[in-house]
Amino acid sequence: xxxxxxxxxxxxxxxxxxxxxxxxxxxxxxxxxxxxxxxxxxxxxxxxxxxxxxxxxxxxxxxxxxxxxxxxxxxxxxxxxxxxxxxxxxxxxxxxxxxxxxxxxxxxxxxxxxxxxxxxxxxxxxxxxxxxxxxxxxxxxxxxxxxxxxxxxxxxxxxxxxxxxxxxxxxxxxxxxxxxxxxxxxxxxxxxxxxxxxxxxxxxxxxxxxxxxxxxxxxxxxxxxxxxxxxxxxxxxxxxxxxxxxxxxxxxxxxxxxxxxxxxxxxxxxxxxx
Amino acid sequence: xxxxxxxxxxxxxxxxxxxxxxxxxxxxxxxxxxxxxxxxxxxxxxxxxxxxxxxxxxxxxxxxxxxxxxxxxxxxxxxxxxxxxxxxxxxxxxxxxxxxxxxxxxxxxxxxxxxxxxxxxxxxxxxxxxxxxxxxxxxxxxxxxxxxxxxxxxxxxxxxxxxxxxxxxxxxxxxxxxxxxxxxxxxxxxxxxxxxxxxxxxxxxxxxxxxxxxxxxxxxxxxxxxxxxxxxxxxxxxxxxxxxxxxxxxxxxxxxxxxxxxxxxxxxxxxxxxx
Ligand SMILES: Nc1ncnc2c1ncn2[C@@H]1O[C@H](COP(=O)(O)OP(=O)(O)OP(=O)(O)O)[C@@H](O)[C@H]1O
Ligand SMILES: [Mg+2]
Numbered sequence: 001x002x003x004x005x006x007x008x009x010x011x012x013x014x015x016x017x018x019x020x021x022x023x024x025x026x027x028x029x030x031x032x033x034x035x036x037x038x039x040x041x042x043x044x045x046x047x048x049x050x051x052x053x054x055x056x057x058x059x060x061x062x063x064x065x066x067x068x069x070x071x072x073x074x075x076x077x078x079x080x081x082x083x084x085x086x087x088x089x090x091x092x093x094x095x096x097x098x099x100x101x102x103x104x105x106x107x108x109x110x111x112x113x114x115x116x117x118x119x120x121x122x123x124x125x126x127x128x129x130x131x132x133x134x135x136x137x138x139x140x141x142x143x144x145x146x147x148x149x150x151x152x153x154x155x156x157x158x159x160x161x162x163x164x165x166x167x168x169x170x171x172x173x174x175x176x177x178x179x180x181x182x183x184x185x186x187x188x189x190x191x192x193x194x195x196x197x198x199x200x201x202x203x204x205x206x207x208x209x210x211x212x213x214x215x216x217x218x219x220x221x222x223x224x225x226x227x228x229x230x231x232x233x234x235x236x237x238x239x240x241x242x243x244x245x246x247x248x249x250x251x252x253x254x255x256x257x258x259x260x261x262x263x264x265x266x267x268x269x270x271x272x273x274x
Numbered sequence: 275x276x277x278x279x280x281x282x283x284x285x286x287x288x289x290x291x292x293x294x295x296x297x298x299x300x301x302x303x304x305x306x307x308x309x310x311x312x313x314x315x316x317x318x319x320x321x322x323x324x325x326x327x328x329x330x331x332x333x334x335x336x337x338x339x340x341x342x343x344x345x346x347x348x349x350x351x352x353x354x355x356x357x358x359x360x361x362x363x364x365x366x367x368x369x370x371x372x373x374x375x376x377x378x379x380x381x382x383x384x385x386x387x388x389x390x391x392x393x394x395x396x397x398x399x400x401x402x403x404x405x406x407x408x409x410x411x412x413x414x415x416x417x418x419x420x421x422x423x424x425x426x427x428x429x430x431x432x433x434x435x436x437x438x439x440x441x442x443x444x445x446x447x448x449x450x451x452x453x454x455x456x457x458x459x460x461x462x463x464x465x466x467x468x469x470x471x472x473x474x475x476x477x478x479x480x481x482x483x484x485x486x487x488x489x490x491x492x493x494x495x496x497x498x499x500x501x502x503x504x505x506x507x508x509x510x511x512x513x514x515x516x517x518x519x520x521x522x523x524x525x526x527x528x529x530x531x532x533x534x535x536x537x538x539x540x541x542x543x544x545x546x547x548x549x
Pocket of ligand 1: 019024042043044045046047048049050051087
């Protein structure tokens with residue numbers, strides 16, 4: 001951020017998006033300021049993951065502007081400033097013979113750059129990130145042999161290892177046990193408050209989330225609400241009824257099993273970044 | 275038994291080439307297998323056959339081609355084939371694997387037409403199909419050495435990007451890795467390695483040398499790096515013992531190399547399933 005000091009980490013201005021003529025997002029306006037912790041909620045199929053893909057540059061908006069750190073995503077280059085944990089993080093090929101250490105190292109690659117190799121201090125950072133999510137015991141274990149929740153932690157470590165300024169998490173706690181979820185939220189809060197990392201958390205767990213976030217956005221094709229948590233709490237019932245038709249605080253929801261054919265997912269990327 | 279390989283130049287070059295491809299084919303094979311592209315290697319090897327047939331056909335009519343090693347034409351075909359596969363994979367976004375049978379059958383079909391147009395090179399063709407112990411000249415060897423070095427350096431330089439792309443393409447793209455250009459580089463490398471390896475193992479069996487050692491290594495390895503190590507060891511053992519037995523028993527080396535690979539794989543499977 002030495003070149004410019006944008007007032008917003010993320011800006012979306014009048015963004016529209018459709019998958020093959022089926023509109024999914026309409027007129028999205030959103031601003032995320034540095035240091036905030038945004039909880040993004042909305043029913044299944046409301047376009048949350050799509051919105052995240054737009055701001056990661058994996059999809060291109062039909063209309064409107066998406067800016068990261070003050071720069072249009074199209075020309076944004078400093079991707080090591082952005083960490084992302086995908087909703088489908090654990091749908092990778094579980095037979096893949098890579099260790100936890102090797103997987104978390106991947107998070108460093110963008111920062112290290114082409115034609116360069118991980119140095120001692122990079123490897124130290126990898127170990128620290130693994131310790132941060134409490135997986136040091138499994139450092140040299142094969143990733144495929146871990147449980148779903150453990151794998152999820154490893155992917156969180158991978159997102160953290162490059163010390164991003166913006167961390168985007170798409171339903172990261174699916175498959176993680178209740179105690180670990182609490183620890184996980186504490187960890188996020190710690191990252192947000194003490195390290196000043198801006199967070200965007202997509203979740204269905206509105207109850208647990210609201211103890212930690214600073215801002216809330218409610219999405220269902222368009223943004224129904226976007227503001228600070230206090231305003232959200234005050235109007236919560238209204239918001240929930242508008243979005244879901246009734247007040248839902250905790251939605252039983254498990255995405256761990258709904259991955260589609262993996263090879264097709266890759267195709268989503270084909271047209272945009274690469 | 276081994277000494278004979280040093281007594282004759284042509285055998286020595288075959289031996290050295292064997293050593294190089296025993297290294298190269300399993301190295302690239304690791305990425306091919308984890309990216310689920312094993313069948314692409316097959317399609318490209320068949321396109322190589324088309325190029326070889328084309329070169330042999332030209333050689334009957336044009337002097338220039340008569341003196342050229344047909345493998346180079348094979349490589350040119352394989353590289354163009356790999357680019358076409360990429361285009362087709364893009365066209366059939368939701369049925370990517372369709373690209374492979376299209377290219378594979380087109381390759382064989384056109385190759386067969388070329389072969390029948392110029393009937394009468396069956397002995398040559400046999401050694402291209404199943405490999406040969408005596409196919410390598412000094413110039414060929416130098417080309418193999420140069421290309422092996424280039425490929426090895428590229429794999430080394432782009433190791434971490436290829437690793438990331440193989441494991442999790444979406445995340446790799448997000449982190450800013452140039453997916454398209456790396457993938458293109460990768461398939462071109464595969465085409466080149468096929469061209470190099472087929473002189474020893476033959477077109478029909480070249481993809482076996484890329485996948486079988488990796489299939490065995492996968493059962494043994496605890497990490498991605500170990501997979502390379504085991505795959506290369508198995509590749510070298512099979513190529514060397516295949517060459518020796520093929521020479522002494524007058525067999526096609528491609529066949530022996532694959533048989534040895536299969537035996538190793540069976541041993542590994544038997545051994546690892548007990549654990
Ligand atoms: N690759 C795709 N091709 C076509 N349509 C898609 C694709 N991905 C998502 N959609 C559609 O876009 C809409 C929004 O999907 P999205 O995944 O963004 O929802 P979401 O809010 O993340 O839902 P969930 O809570 O289930 O994760 C859905 O109606 C879905 O059917
Ligand atoms: Mg989603």
